Amino acid sequence: MGALATLVSALALSACATTGGSGEAASASDKAKDDAFAATPAGDPVFASTYKPYPNIATAIRGATIYDGKGGKIENGVVFMSGGKITAVGGPATPIPADIAVFDGTGKFVTPGxxxxxxxxxxxxxxxxxxxxxxxxxxxxxxxxxxxxxxxxxxxxxxxxxxxxxxxxxxxxxxxxxxxxxxxxxxxxxxxxxxxxxxxxxxxxxxxxxxxxxxxxxxxxxxxxxxxxxxxxxxxxxxxxxxxxxxxxxxxxxxxxxxxxxxxxxxxxxxxxxxxxxxxxxxxxxxxxxxxxxxxxxxxxxxxxxxxxxxxxxxxxxxxxxxxxxxxxxxxxxxxxxxxxxxxxxxxxxxxxxxxxxxxxxxxxxxxxxxxxxxxxxxxxxxxxxxxxxxxxxxxxxxxxxxxxxLETGKMADVVLWNGDPLSVYSRPEKVWIDGALMFDAMNPKTRPVSDFELGQPGEGDVK
Structure with missing residues (x-):
């Protein structure tokens, strides 16, 4: 009898986790489920993230072919990042504020990270x-x-x-x-x-x-x-x-x-x-x-x-x-x-x-x-x-x-500028932004992160 009761309880709980409903019966089911799980702190913020975005500046990339990550493509497009977020994505007429960093993407491609x-x-x-x-x-x-x-x-x-x-x-x-x-x-x-x-x-x-x-x-x-x-x-x-x-x-x-x-x-x-x-x-x-x-x-x-x-x-x-x-x-x-x-x-x-x-x-x-x-x-x-x-x-x-x-307005500005078609074996990332911060720049040897472990290792971490 005990084993049967356990099985019935298990099946009832699993059903609560996968099915919905309406009205009084659904409310009772949801409450039972919540009560059953109440003592389990699976979501406690232990070992919480301390991540903070690196410093960023308002940045625009213009003239590139843009793949937005959801199946969309924009020729000669503009991606604008500010405050660590995507602010605008659009065609060549997309306005770009004055006095911000602007990169020419002509002949290049932009994708999400x-x-x-x-x-x-x-x-x-x-x-x-x-x-x-x-x-x-x-x-x-x-x-x-x-x-x-x-x-x-x-x-x-x-x-x-x-x-x-x-x-x-x-x-x-x-x-x-x-x-x-x-x-x-x-x-x-x-x-x-x-x-x-x-x-x-x-x-x-x-x-x-x-x-x-x-x-x-x-x-x-x-x-x-x-x-x-x-x-x-x-x-x-x-x-x-x-x-x-x-x-x-x-x-x-x-x-x-x-x-x-x-x-x-x-x-x-x-x-x-x-x-x-x-x-x-x-x-x-x-x-x-x-x-x-x-x-x-x-x-x-x-x-x-x-x-x-x-x-x-x-x-x-x-x-x-x-x-x-x-x-x-x-x-x-x-x-x-x-x-x-x-x-x-x-x-x-x-x-x-x-x-x-x-x-x-x-x-x-x-x-x-x-x-x-x-x-x-x-x-x-x-x-x-x-x-x-x-x-x-x-x-x-x-x-x-x-x-x-x-690449949608309001999302994290995680962006890659490729020096060519990203689906070509000949192309590489030219610049990579994470939350709007320029974390890698192939054109600037100082913007190439090197692991602490590599520092001082013969032949490792050298800028090539």
């Missing part, structure tokens, strides 16, 4: 030695209690290289994928800072990293522990979610950091970023999410997403993918170069991610490769849409699209 939804910079920093391997707490199948931000090393040289070579203005740092539940992610502004909190994107929600498939069953099966199979993966996940629901319903429960994170997910305060390769497993995860009452924001790597583009569209789940990495393990065997193109054709959300300290420096080129693969099979995707894969779509899946990811 590039956003990497899947990075391990700071947690697996350079140099890549064992002492720096801090991205995976591979000691238990579920570790929702750990937070990636507590491993971030702000002096990782990869941050400044991502800024200068890739135009990266924001990035999500995720735990690794050895665990079914790897812990919380953190979203960072790509600025030099002494502490992680000094980089922490203000107002960005947390995400929790989950993983399905080969990694967790291999890691723990090799140790003679559960899970050792895919069915074990799902069983451990479901038991863990049910435990979190019981915790949320028990006002006398002792504080539990892992369950706090899980309850934050059930409340909709913490997003889910799910490492998953195979289409059938992604479908299973979507069913589990509905059972337990949470939503998946994005499937990461997702090499078989093209098989279920319609399902992903209907569930409003993004696919954060590579352009052409596949075949390096069995579950990645069925990857195809046209993955992004087929997803776009289905109207699903596409994001190009890195998962790599080098690829983060050329996400623009990775997106161009995926676009070209589509063109070869007759799927023509406009350049402006491809830029959206790197900007607005990433911001959407990270829960920050209301603040950044597109």
């Amino acid at each position: 590039i956003i990497d939804i899947h990075s391990h910079l700071g947690d697996y920093p350079s140099p890549g030695v064992e002492a720096h391997s801090d991205g995976n707490e591979a000691t238990a199948p579920t570790t929702p209690e750990v937070w990636a931000e507590h491993s971030v090393w702000p002096q990782d040289p990869g941050f400044s290289r991502a800024l200068a070579n890739g135009g990266i203005t924001a990035l999500q740092i995720l735990p690794g994928s050895a665990n079914l539940m790897g812990g919380r992610s953190v979203t960072l502004k790509n600025v030099p800072a002494r502490t992680m909190q000094g980089m922490k994107f203000p107002g960005a929600p947390y995400s929790m990293k989950m993983a399905c498939g080969e990694n967790p069953k291999r890691v723990y099966g090799s140790r003679g522990r559960m899970p050792s199979t895919r069915m074990g993966n799902l069983a451990v996940n479901r038991e863990t979610w049910l435990g979190a629901i019981d915790y949320a319903n028990d006002p006398k429960a002792k504080r539990d950091l892992g369950k706090e994170t899980l309850v934050g997910v059930l409340k909709g305060e913490i997003l889910i970023q799910n490492h998953c390769y195979r289409a059938d497993e992604m479908a299973l995860v979507l069913d589990m999410a509905k059972e337990m009452g949470y939503k998946v924001a994005a499937f990461h790597h997702a090499v078989e997403a093209y098989k279920i583009g319609d399902l992903l569209r209907e569930n409003d789940v993004c696919s954060a993918i590579w352009a052409d990495w596949y075949g390096f393990k069995m579950e990645s065997y069925d990857g195809i170069l046209e993955n992004a193109a087929f997803l776009q054709r289905e109207g699903a959300c596409v994001v190009i991610h890195s998962d790599d300290q080098n690829d983060i420096q050329r996400l623009n080129q990775e997106a161009a490769k995926a676009q070209a693969a589509g063109a070869r099979v007759g799927i023509d995707i406009p350049d402006a849409t491809v830029i959206q894969w790197l900007t607005y779509n990433a911001a959407k899946a990270m829960g920050i699209a209301d603040m950044t990811g597109s």
